[in-house]
Amino acid sequence: MLTVSGLHAHYGHIHALRNVSLEVAEGEIVTLIGANGAGKSTLLMTICGDPRASQGTIVFAGQDISRLPTHEIARLGIAHAPEGRRIFPRMTVLENLLLGATANEAVDVDSQLDRVFGLFPRLNERVAQRGGTLSGGEQQMLAIARALMSQPRLLLLDEPSLGLAPIIVREIFQAIGNLNRKDGMTVFLVEQNAHHALRLAHRGYVMVTGEIALSGTGTELMNNADVKAAYLEGGHGRTAKDAPS
Numbered sequence: 512m513l514t515v516s517g518l519h520a521h522y523g524h525i526h527a528l529r530n531v532s533l534e535v536a537e538g539e540i541v542t543l544i545g546a547n548g549a550g551k552s553t554l555l556m557t558i559c560g561d562p563r564a565s566q567g568t569i570v571f572a573g574q575d576i577s578r579l580p581t582h583e584i585a586r587l588g589i590a591h592a593p594e595g596r597r598i599f600p601r602m603t604v605l606e607n608l609l610l611g612a613t614a615n616e617a618v619d620v621d622s623q624l625d626r627v628f629g630l631f632p633r634l635n636e637r638v639a640q641r642g643g644t645l646s647g648g649e650q651q652m653l654a655i656a657r658a659l660m661s662q663p664r665l666l667l668l669d670e671p672s673l674g675l676a677p678i679i680v681r682e683i684f685q686a687i688g689n690l691n692r693k694d695g696m697t698v699f700l701v702e703q704n705a706h707h708a709l710r711l712a713h714r715g716y717v718m719v720t721g722e723i724a725l726s727g728t729g730t731e732l733m734n735n736a737d738v739k740a741a742y743l744e745g746g747h748g749r750t751a752k753d754a755p756s
Contacts, residue, residue, distance in 0.1 A: 512537040512665060512697055513558070518567035520557045527553045529721045531567070535665070535699050540691050542700040542708040542729070544742060545718035551701040552594050554718070555667045558699075559591050560584050572664065585614040588664035594673065594701075596654040600643025604634050607642050607653055611660030618662045627656035630686050648679035655686070665697045666690070672704045680704065684711055705742035709733045717742075 513535040520528040527550050535541045543551050557564055560581040569577045576584050585591075590611075598607050608627065612618050628635035631652040637645060642653060651671055658666060668687065672680040684707050690696040702708035709715055709729040717725040717738060725732065732738050 512572055513699065514568075514570045515554075515558070516568045516570070518554075518557065518569065519565045520553060520562050521565050522553075522562060527562075527721055528557060531718075531721070531723055533716050533723060533726070535697060537664075537697050538691070538695050539714065540687070540698045540700060540712045542702055542712035542715040543718055544702060544705045544708055544715060544732075544738075546741075547703065549718045550721040551718055552669050553721075555591060555593075555669050555699070555701055558584075558667065559589065582614075585661065588615075588661075589667065590614070590658035590661050590663035590665070591667040592654045592658040592669065592671065594669040596650045598642040598645075598650055598653050598657065600641065602642055603639050604642060604645070604653060605638045607657050608634075608660050611657035614661035615663075618660070620660075623660050623662060627659050630659075630689065631656055648675050648682070651675060651679075651683060652686075655683070659690075663696075665699065667699050667701075669701045670703060671700070672702060672707060680707060687711060705738070706733075709738075709743075 515531055515533050518528055518531040531554060545551050556562065558569055560579060564577045568575055571587060571589060576587065608624065612620050612623060633649055634652055634656055637649065642650065645653065655671065671683050687698060688711055691698055700708055700712065709732050712729040715727065715729050715732045716723050725735065725738065733743065
């Protein structure tokens with residue numbers, strides 16, 4: 512479904528992504544792990560068109576989207592729940608969700624609302640509440656639900672566990688797993704919590720300073736000595752230079 516080939520991206524003079532190549536097949540959960548600042552979020556944003564790829568290609572469902580504007584990429588069926596949630600705090604839960612549906616004019620809004628409320632019942636209880644008054648976990652649920660409202664073919668999730676209590680993290684990851692198992696949702700997950708991410712994912716990649724350093728199944732990466740040392744055995748906070756190369 513998604514093929515990234517030889518991708519480079521820059522922020523001004525900063526070379527943020529270097530020759531990145533990876534694939535996400537339809538129906539898979541694929542995770543990208545790496546230290547803070549490794550370029551993981553930049554890759555998701557580049558897939559969505561901002562920043563623009565400076566070299567290489569991004570192909571989604573057989574179409575090269577490397578030069579398309581972000582709104583056209585969204586209409587093709589890619590939805591992004593960004594790092595930091597970025598909900599609209601003064602809008603209600605319902606207003607945030609309805610805004611998410613605007614990327615797909617053909618979506619059945621009522622059925623999508625039923626779907627996301629089934630996935631996150633707490634949002635249904637707070638449907639008239641302003642987003643900014645929700646807890647951190649509820650805001651993350653809202654960010655994911657808003658992305659799902661457009662009925663995407665590919666869901667990009669950026670650090671969904673960031674800053675959340677362990678019980679809420681388990682709830683979020685359970686919901687992602689249910690989306691994949693029950694609905695066949697294809698998910699590309701960027702996550703620093705390597706333990707949860709690799710247990711959930713079919714396959715994974717490790718990014719170090721803007722490059723893909725390792726790849727394999729979730730189980731293979733969990734059992735890799737370098738990955739264990741850098742991300743699974745107290746190495747979560749290591750810098751990119753300490754990660755496997």
